[in-house]
Amino acid sequence: MQKLHNYIISKLVPLYGTEEAEALELRLWQYERGFSRFDLHLHRYDLLDSGNAARLLAVVDRLAMGEPIQYIYGEAPFFDFMFKVSPDVLIPRPETEExxxxxxxxxxxxxxxIADIGTGSGCIAVSLKKFLPTANVTGFDISVGALAVARFNAEKMAEDVSFRQADVLNPEFSFGFTPHIVVSNPPYVTYSEMKEMNRNVLDFEPHLALFVDDNDPLLFYRVIAAKAASEMATGGQLWFEINRAFAHETCNVLVEAGFCKVEALKDLNGNMRIVTGVLK
Ligand SMILES: C[S@@+](CC[C@H](N)C(=O)[O-])C[C@H]1O[C@@H](n2cnc3c(N)ncnc32)[C@H](O)[C@@H]1O
Incomplete structure (x- = not known):
């Protein structure tokens, strides 16, 4: 196992750096053998049978190619819950927990x-239902594959959440009910920001979930704010996760759509990541 450890680290360090390579290795052993950091130390000099070693090496190869560990094992944590993920959905991010x-x-x-637009894995919709059990939550997504994952997650967590396929950019789109809260983490990365992104995001996460045109980076925000303003009642709340490069502009979108008490909130790293407003 010591030999294998050295090999795994040497394969992962070039892409991830030492700290992340070690963290990934630990997660690998947790998944494969249920090992804690202590177990890993304890079993350092054990022999591993060839079947187990081959399986582990195959995973190491995928990680070394940049495939996120969440897609390899098909799950990702969000709060204290484990969400199923597949290449059809974005891997839930800590900013979204905030x-x-x-x-x-x-x-x-x-x-x-509550309406959650662009629900993906359902992490927002299902967690909201967990934390606000008397709310009535519906998640919308254009992707049939994403909706299958979201439904699976709601069922797994025994949460009664509805999901509907819809293209929010279609002028005919309607919530079909009068939401009191509209929330969305829509695609917001511009194609020109692509070059700053890690390969494991670019090569593996769904571009449909990530990217918007450079010419209109706030398209989803404008359309969702207008739709929310026309279908919510006075006092309805709009909550967005945003591209921190456009905090000021996103606030303006809400003001122009008729929202008051508009504010941008900082995440734990001090970046503007949330914009919210109340319908006048
Ligand atoms: C940034 S991901 C957010 C996923 C999830 N809500 C989260 O926070 O992890 C954006 C989601 O919007 C969906 N989407 C993209 N275009 C859409 C459209 N025109 N109408 C509805 N959903 C759309 C994507 O399929 C993707 O699941």
């Missing part, structure tokens, strides 16, 4: 209707 957290804190005991 968005959910902010909504929950502002809406203790909420029992109205």
């Amino acid at each position: 968005l959910v957290d902010a909504i929950v804190k502002a809406n203790a005991g909420f029992d109205g209707l």
Whole structure:
């Protein structure tokens, strides 16, 4: 095992650096053998049978090619929950936990209707239902593959969440009910920002979930804000995860759509990551 450890680290360091390579190796052993850091140390000089070693090496090869470990094992943590993920969905991010957290804190005991646009794995919709159990939550996505994953996650967590396939950019789109809260983490990375992104995001995560045209980076925000303004009642809340490069512009989108109390909130790293407003 010591030999294997040296090999794994040498394969992963070029792409991930030492710290992340070690963290990935530990997760690999956790998945494959249920090992903790302590077990790993304890079994350092054990012999591994060839079947297990071959399996492990195949995973190491995939990691070394940049494939995210979440897609290899098909799951990703979000809060304390484990969400199924597949290449049809974005891997849930910690920033998005902060968005959910902010909504929950502002809406203790909420029992109205919530629409989550671009639900992906369903991480926002299902977590909101977990934390606000009397809410009625519907997730929308254009991707049939993503919706299958979101439905699986809701069922696995025994949460009663509805999902609907819809293209929010289609002028005919309607929520089909009067939401009190509209939340969205829409595609917001511009193609010109692509070159700054890691290969494991670019090569493996769905581009449909990530990218918008450079000419109109706020397209989804404008369309969703207008739709929310026309279908929500006064006092309805809009919550967005945003591209931190466009915090000011996204706030303006909400103001122009008729929202008041518009503010941009910082994430734990001090970046503007959330924009929210209340319908006048
Ligand atoms: C940034 S991902 C967010 C996924 C998930 N809500 C999260 O926070 O991890 C954006 C999602 O929007 C969906 N999407 C892209 N274009 C869409 C459209 N025109 N109408 C509805 N959903 C769309 C994608 O399939 C993707 O699941």
